[in-house]
Amino acid sequence: MTAMQRLLLQLPVSAVNMVKTVQSQVQGQEEDKSPVLTPDGVHQAWYSALQPDELRHLRSGGSGGGGGGRGGGGGGGDHEEHSSLEEGGGGGSIFQSQPLRHDDLKEMLDSNKDSLKLEAMKRIVAMIARGKNASDLFPAVVKNVACKNIEVKKLVYVYLVRYAEEQQDLALLSISTFQRGLKDPNQLIRASALRVLSSIRVTIIVPIMMLAIKEAASDMSPYVRKTAAHAIPKLYSLDPEQKDQLIEVIEKLLADKTTLVAGSVVMAFEEVCPERIELIHKNYRKLCNLLIDVEEWGQVVIINMLTRYARTQFLNPNMNESFLEEGSDKTFYGSDEDSDEEEEDKDKKAEAPMVKRKPYVMDPDHRLLLRNTKPLLQSRNAAVVMAVAQLYFHLAPKAEIGVIAKALVRLLRSHSEVQYVVLQNVATMSIKRRGMFEPYLKSFYIRSTDPTQIKILKLEVLTNLANETNISTILREFQTYIKSMDKDFVAATIQAIGRCATNIGEVRDTCLNGLVQLLSNRDELVVAESVVVIKKLLQMQPEKHSDIIKHMAKLTDNIQVPMARASILWLIGEYCEHVPKIAPDVLRKMAKSFTNEEDIVKLQIINLAAKLYLTNSKQTKLLTQYVLNLAKYDQNYDIRDRARFIRQLIVPTEKSGALSKYAKKLFLAIKPAPVLESPFKDRDHFQLGSLSHLLNAKAGGYQELPDWPEAAPDPCVRNVEVKDSVPEWTKCSSREKRKEKKVDKPFYSDSDGESGPTESADSESDSASGSESGSGLEESGSGSESEESEEGSESEEEEEKDKKKKKKIELKKPVQVSESEQSSEEEVRKHERKNKLRKSVSESESDDEEESESESSQSESEDSESEAEVKKKKKAAETKPPPKPVKKECKKEKKEMSLLDLDDFEPTPSPQVTPLNSFLSSSLVNDLEGLSLSDAVLSPAAISPCSALKSYELLHRITGEGLCVEYCFSRQPFPPDANMVSVQMQFTNNATSDTKNLHMEDVKLQSGMRVNEFTEIELLPAGETASAVMGIDFCDSTQAANFQLCTHRRKFFVSIQPPVGELMRPVFLTENEFKKEQGQLMGMNEISEKLTLDVKCRNEHAIVQRVITAANLSRVPCGSDKECRFGGRTVTSGSLVLATVSSREDGAAQLTVNCEKMVIGTMLVKDILLALTQ
């Protein structure tokens, strides 16, 4: 017997006593039951009715059930029903009659042998499993809740949970057993006791359950807490009155830091109080970070909930369907996708050019969610994949949604039910984002073995994906489908062809011809469906196709399908002018068969008659009257009505009203062609992946997906305070400030303030512990060893490399000045990166750090791999000597960097190090600028863009709790890394206390981007200001660099997004060079816009000033004063950027930008245009 078993056995002993006492109670004094046992009247009555019979068994104990007589009272009806249903099975022994059998079971349950009890319980559970009623055994079973045998006990639990609701009073006998279990030292027993207790649906014990849940919610064991979370919805459904108290528990459990609890508590949240979205704020980041380690089912629930949350808290990333957005994203994500979407966008843009819009910056928390859910696309669980897919569909910027396509296509290999659901969702998505699935077109090809419902869904997707380029492939595919044996599928294919034909003008005729050919198909269904579709197509351009109409008229003799006949008749009537000879003949035939037709056909015959009467009354007058007479006595009142109505309208009598004048207009009005639409259009107003979406109807309990807010709510609500390290006064002040801002939010209330932060303090450590639990074993054994050794060898290599490089530099320096400049710069950069790399690797070794961090380290390592290549390329490119002054400046900068880069960069500190604070003093800025630009450029206009350097706010004083940070693009070269844009940051401490250890952390970047962090500011006294410089390689994109700004007590999520003009640096070009380069960047690479110059901007100086403010370009000399030219290169790739503004007296001007990076070009045009017109 194991220790566990012994533990389990401890509980029941007292329960046995308990049962005994209750028994004696019941026996002796039924009148004075304990207050708990007093149920409502109904039950009591029922209970006493049952009593005599059942209690006999209770009393008789082991002595067996004597007589077979079953008390007449309670449950009698059930037993009858039962006996009729009963069949052999269960235990295998055969009993003659129903009552005997149950008596036998009771006897077994009352015996002293566990084996007999077990056998009895097995049979009873088997009965339950087969859906038979075993409720009459309740008294006999419930006693055994005290059984010592763990197996018996388990089965008793199963029974209890099933029948407790029906036998509430007796169920109460078991409660104390579970209450005792709740106090057990073993967590598993506590959990299981709570689980069973909370599953017993007996209203009287609600207070006991509530208490148990509350206690379990603060249990030491996360497993017990998880069980508590599970119990919450159970109690809520039992007694919704408990909602408020339960929400308190949910709030508490939401703050839990373990992965085990997260899924269950969010589930409880969704069931009990999905409307209390504000409870999520403080836990949002933690949930995001834990997500990957939560079990699969919990992931689904959390992701769905977070989707809703994000919709209330963040801004629509696609709100400015802007070019800016779209363009910049395109550089990162395969532009092979979405090609037609791009076109759409361009169209949209053309319609509304230059709408003034705020640049959209994604909330870092929004980005966090997207980033942390993405790996889950790799889950084996289709529900998880779907959850992530819908999250991306509803929340991600357009250009990023593409990633989900591959995963969804993968699910098509799964079970057919999974396929069914996935295809429904793909169908909806493919309407909105066709480009996303286009590369996977062939994955939707249909196999003859697919179930029909799958075939039809695939067809739907194929139709949605059809466009001018792929339509021929798709039509060829459709041709195969038409030959299928599955006629429903063939019909659907024909409809699909019709839809392709309406949507894509180019293939309309081809489709029509194909469909006409199908009219000679042997299968009537095929022909009928074709007729219906052809009718719709012909409606679009009838005059071209009178021969098809003639052809169809002939079909009336053969086609029997009513819908098809009706369609043909309608066509002939509608276009009778195109078939003047045939039409009356058709009517004649129809008049003959009128009485035998289906109703829809009859109606169309009447219509045809009416139309012919109006156009060709000479030939058809009699026929029409005949038809109308037939219709007049038809059985169907619709047809009778129609006949009467039409007769009044078309046959002029003295009584007929004014309408008959307009009969022709009424009947022969031009009818708009039907729009063949996908049934999945606009289904995305339902959250994808939901039941409601699948049914296209709101299911009970569906939570609407809210629309994006106009303006984002305060992101600070998600900040989690680190309680311990915050001095009391700061906390107060910060809270006060927040209150000023948003008084209405309830969760800032003091009571919350007390519990909230304590529970959810330090989300960072949370996530760390969470991921630890998931991958904790990574550290064990030699796994880490090997990594460490790798690391070791790596660093050795690095050292070697460093040495070599240093030598190289030393060798080269004296000889080739220019080269040394470049390579040393390279060198510095590499050093930087390696240091960082090493750091991050070691971090990941020592500690399970946040996911994101390791991600960044991964990208770093990728970078370092390619370093060698870069180096080679650089060497190869080292030919053009840059102007000397640059070199000087660089040296200076390098020294500066040695300050920044504390670790192991050349340990030769220069005596003339410029202090950091003054580094950015404007004079120096000017100096440096002078160095970087050649004199020729500088002189003509004597422009100092530095004065116009625009500064942006990184952290507001209030958000930053006194710390205010601004940044500007200083337009300085960033010497540690030539590919980086230098960003100058100014920190002001407006608080009344010192801020320490200002540094950045947790840098989150798009792939390819890199950041050179600023040196930590150790102390920023109250009221002081400090500045620092950081470098960001934006990879020539306007993607934001997100990171955390950390002080000794807080972390702030911030992001820097560059205007496109800052992604370039000036180059000097001569007029001839400019012209030559421009000549090479024509066509696609040239973008021109006409504009009217702002009134204040009609002179050369003003133009130059404004252009240079908008973009970091330098002036290129030019003979004409009507034209201003500018040149630059993008920072990362060094692509040439040329801009020309040619103006006329009246202010009309033309702006031309030539750049091989079209995205940069278009964005730049926009920015300069704005600068010149305002």
Next chain:
Amino acid sequence: MDSCHTENNSRAEMIHSLFLINHAGDIFLEKHWKSVISRSVCDYFFEAKEKAVEPENVPPVLQTPHHYLISIYRDKLFFLSVVQTEVPPLFVIEFLHRVADTIQDYFGECSESLINDNVVTVYELLEEMLDNGFPLATESNVLKEMIRPPTILRSVVNTLTGSSNVGDKLPSGQLSSIPWRRAGVKYTNNEAYFDVIEEIDAIVDKSGTTVFAEIQGVIEASVRLTGMPDLSMTFMNPSLLDDVSFHPCVRFKRWESERALSFIPPDGNFTLMNYHVSSQNLVTIPVYVKQNICFFETGPCGRLDITIGPKQTMGKTVEALMVTIHMPKAVLSANLTATQGNYSYDLATKVLVWDIGKLNPQKLPNLRGSLSLQSGAPKPEDNPSLNIDLKIQQVAISGLKVSRLEMNGEKYKPFKGVKYLTKAGNFQVRT
């Protein structure tokens, strides 16, 4: 009495009830996680089943006035769950498949008779897998700790001693951070086997041109190792893998950074990874099929002539070659001769199966002869498509190779083995 308990709570649990229904439409097991829902709710399902004719065509999601029915069809059984409120349908579908997987794992197959024989165990499993309609323990390793799967020996012992299959230990696995592995696993022979199985999905058109082809792979593992081994598997050519999905035990970060599978394996059999081979790589189609199936305009007969030959087999033998054809309804019988293997034609289902066996490149297998049609029936317009089955041992057709399998965390030397197998997945030749 039952129905009165289906009350109307504002929100209910995710999965309310489960019914197991056999092919004939009998409910042979039901489980309710809260109040009882009368089995009459299944009538809506039976109605849909009637309408669908083929069981595969029963819509997985049905709406009834008060409930939603979500069902799966597995191994000739329907698993029908009843839900009352909004729930992601895939959530339920995945769960139901997990139930079927678990039953299969426990009893070897998922059949009505086996479930009936082990009804108590199945019921207990369901009790553990779902709590109040929300999945609780779905990992088979955890479940096996709580409810032991039956073995012949144990069932003998059980009848003698009266004990059952309920585990005597508490499910500590549920508490651990790696719920998929039991604690305290011990083996005398420590073995880890991996099967790399690739399936070729292809559509080949009439003329022999490949319309669509791709390779889907899966790595099935059978790991019996003592203690807490930490395995890592690397590939010679991981760049082949385009899209992957993992068992939850695989560390995603390691895959991202090093393209290595690093994991603490579950005990026993499991699917480690599914993958898709990137479409840039041309898919080698191992066999070609020359076929001619035609029906004559006059006279109730048709002709069939199929030859299969090797195309690109990477030097290996193609085995277990089989051709399945779903004939048009009008085809009454087939009078054919096969140069190799046997053929059979099922009159009821109209399925022609030609079991060839090994493909001999010297003497290509051929099946030819005449088909007789129902007299008076029109010539079928639709030509049936051929489904090809085949196996190639010891090769993964994409060229994927496992380069190393390392174990950390335990001292002993395990026996490691990797096997490769290529199969035809959904390989269809259109005619």
